[in-house]
Amino acid sequence: MLHERPRQLxxxxxxxxxxxxxxxxAHTPLSExxxxxxxxITLPLSKLFEQFAAKLQVGETSVQQAWEESLQEVxxxxxxxxxxxxxxxxxxxxxxxxxxxxxxxxxxxxxxHLEREEADALERQARYEKMAKSLGVLAGLLLxxxxx
Amino acid sequence: xxAIWDILPKTxxxxxxxxxxxxxxxxxxxxxxxxxxxxxxxxxxxxxLPYEVTREDGMHLLNKLSQYSIxxxxxxxxxxxxxxxxxxxxxxxxxxxxxxxxxxxxHHVTSFNIRIAKQKIGIAEPLxxxxxxxxxxxxxxxxxxxxxxxxxxxxxxxxISTGILARHIPSQKVGIxxxxxxxxxxxxxxxxxxxxxxxxxxxxCPKAEGMMMMIRxxxxxxxxxxxxxxxxxxxxxxxxVNAGVCIWTxxxxxxxxxxxxxxxxxxxxxxxxxxRFVELTNERGPGTVRCITDASGAVLYERTVxxx
Numbered sequence: 001m002l003h004e005r006p007r008q009l010x011x012x013x014x015x016x017x018x019x020x021x022x023x024x025x026a027h028t029p030l031s032e033x034x035x036x037x038x039x040x041i042t043l044p045l046s047k048l049f050e051q052f053a054a055k056l057q058v059g060e061t062s063v064q065q066a067w068e069e070s071l072q073e074v075x076x077x078x079x080x081x082x083x084x085x086x087x088x089x090x091x092x093x094x095x096x097x098x099x100x101x102x103x104x105x106x107x108x109x110x111x112x113h114l115e116r117e118e119a120d121a122l123e124r125q126a127r128y129e130k131m132a133k134s135l136g137v138l139a140g141l142l143l144x145x146x147x148x
Numbered sequence: 149x150x151a152i153w154d155i156l157p158k159t160x161x162x163x164x165x166x167x168x169x170x171x172x173x174x175x176x177x178x179x180x181x182x183x184x185x186x187x188x189x190x191x192x193x194x195x196x197l198p199y200e201v202t203r204e205d206g207m208h209l210l211n212k213l214s215q216y217s218i219x220x221x222x223x224x225x226x227x228x229x230x231x232x233x234x235x236x237x238x239x240x241x242x243x244x245x246x247x248x249x250x251x252x253x254x255h256h257v258t259s260f261n262i263r264i265a266k267q268k269i270g271i272a273e274p275l276x277x278x279x280x281x282x283x284x285x286x287x288x289x290x291x292x293x294x295x296x297x298x299x300x301x302x303x304x305x306x307x308i309s310t311g312i313l314a315r316h317i318p319s320q321k322v323g324i325x326x327x328x329x330x331x332x333x334x335x336x337x338x339x340x341x342x343x344x345x346x347x348x349x350x351x352x353c354p355k356a357e358g359m360m361m362m363i364r365x366x367x368x369x370x371x372x373x374x375x376x377x378x379x380x381x382x383x384x385x386x387x388x389v390n391a392g393v394c395i396w397t398x399x400x401x402x403x404x405x406x407x408x409x410x411x412x413x414x415x416x417x418x419x420x421x422x423x424r425f426v427e428l429t430n431e432r433g434p435g436t437v438r439c440i441t442d443a444s445g446a447v448l449y450e451r452t453v454x455x456x
Contacts, residue, residue: 027222029215056216060158062207099253100219128362 003125004079009118011041012084015049018089019069020107030063030096031056044077048140067092083120087113151233152178155212157205160186163197178262182206210257213238223352225253234270235265235333235340265333267341271296271435273312278440279424279450280317283306286389286421289398290407291428295399296435298330298374300428302341303426304396305331307373309344323368323393324349325358331374356380363391368396379412384423389421403427404441423447 005010015037022033031053038049055066071088091110094103149172150307153161164178164184166170171190179187182205186197213228213230214221222229228251229239239261245252279285287304291297311319326332326349332339334351343349350358355373358383362368371388373381385395401407404425408417416422420443427438440449 023217023219027220029217029220031215033217059212062211096214096216097218099222103219 001012005081005121006118008026008045009084009114009121011045012080012088013114013118015041015045016107016111016114022105023103023107027100044074047077048074061084064093067095081117083117084114087117149234149264152236152264155209155232155238157208160199160201160205163199164188167197175264177264180209180260181263182258206258206260210259222253225257226251227352228254229329231329231333231335231340233335233340235335237263237265237269237330237333239263251382268303268435269306269342270303272300272307275304275426275437275440276307276312276315276317279426280315282419283322284394284396285396285423287397287424287426288407288422289396289426290401290403290429291398292402292430294401294434295428295430297428300426300435301374301396301398302331302343303370305347305370306341306343308396309346309371318345319344320369321367322347322361322370322372323366324372325353325355325362326351326374327353327355327358328374331372337377356384359384363388363393368393370396373397375399377410377412379415382413382416385416385421386419395421403438404445413439 011095018040019033022028022036026033028036030089034049034053034056038046038053041049051070051073052066055061055070056063068089071092087110091106094106096103098106126138156164160180167188167349171188174191175188176192177187177189179189180201180265181187182201182203184201186199186201188195210218213232220227221230225240228241228421231237239259240254240257241259241261242257242321243255245255279287288299289297305322305324308320309322311317322344324343324347325333326334327360329352331341332343332347332349332351333341334349337349337351339347348362348368350361353361355376356378359371359373362371371393373385373395374397376382376385376399385397388395398411399407399410401410404427407413407425423443425441428434429436429438431438436450438451439447441447
């Protein structure tokens with residue numbers, strides 16, 4: 001779980017960067033772009049984009065709603081935390097509503113926030129790994145003492 | 149029509165489905181204005197339907213048109229219309245956002261005008277004896293707005309690209325520079341009208357530049373351009389004709405005299421570039437040919453007006 005979160009955060013960042021390219025250079029509509037992205041990343045995050053694309057294709061909804069629902073359906077299966085969820089939620093509110101440059105700014109903003117979370121995740125990982133390591137050594141030592 | 153049903157909000161589609169079935173064939177425009185009654189124009193007459201368009205309907209329609217991605221229709225918002233599948237065109241109006249004095253986009257789109265496109269296959273064929281003798285002549289179609297210039301030009305493009313077997317006219321390569329996306333009605337570069345297999349289209353491309361691009365890259369036999377008027381268009385046409393490419397175009401005006409007086413078109417008119425002038429009128433419905441003249445102004449065909 002500990003090394004999963006930074007990995008998934010990295011993927012999420014890569015996905016947003018891919019989305020940026022789709023928007024800025026190819027002007028691809030969201031549903032198509034999301035489908036492309038879902039094929040570039042692995043489970044469980046690929047599911048998020050897949051669901052989102054499917055919901056948009058059906059229609060009869062708003063982008064924000066489709067994004068929110070997809071987040072809720074997929075979030076439980078990821079190693080990601082509340083902080084990231086908030087960032088992605090806020091990001092969803094801006095999706096598809098603006099011109100290209102504003103969209104790019106929103107993506108950049110989400111990326112900055114995600115980077116902060118990633119730093120936090122890496123720090124936690126390092127800290128807990130160290131603690132787990134020393135706990136292991138100490139437990140071994142205790143076992144040796146008990147056996148003697 | 150399916151393409152139109154696909155974009156309409158359910159509420160509006162339900163109202164339209166209550167119309168008599170024959171409605172489909174004659175409807176020209178569906179006008180959707182937020183907070184105002186739904187309007188349809190059938191055979192030139194306006195009708196209001198008992199339904200007031202809501203803000204949500206407007207949002208829904210814009211979402212569908214943009215596929216939920218405003219950034220993807222930025223150019224279209226700047227131009228004020230979107231071409232959808234089937235070549236239908238949706239005109240937009242609302243609050244305009246400007247930047248440095250030029251239109252940047254339409255924000256809060258509140259009026260939609262869905263213009264139903266209808267291709268009239270075969271309407272250019274009666275012209276053939278006048279505009280073809282061993283080769284296609286450079287032809288200019290002259291008419292006021294709504295006289296069916298573009299419809300005629302579109303059919304001419306189809307006719308030239310497919311050729312006419314019965315008259316032993318071989319098919320030719322046709323290049324269309326479609327600045328307003330009206331001739332071919334492209335969606336993602338694919339023409340939505342039936343234009344034959346030998347048509348290449350530069351969609352939404354500025355005319356003068358597009359004509360040069362076509363000549364350089366696609367070696368067309370015939371170039372089709374809509375509504376020339378600016379002086380650079382004239383220069384590009386001269387260039388094309390000198391390169392041995394035949395030109396078909398349309399121009400706003402009532403008759404040949406009107407066009408001769410346009411200062412921007414004078415150079416090409418004086419050089420006698422165009423060999424045939426087809427004047428259109430809508431006296432008997434759009435697309436009525438009033439007369440056809442040659443470069444010197446001699447009348448080759450004139451519609452006989454029945455008295456009484």
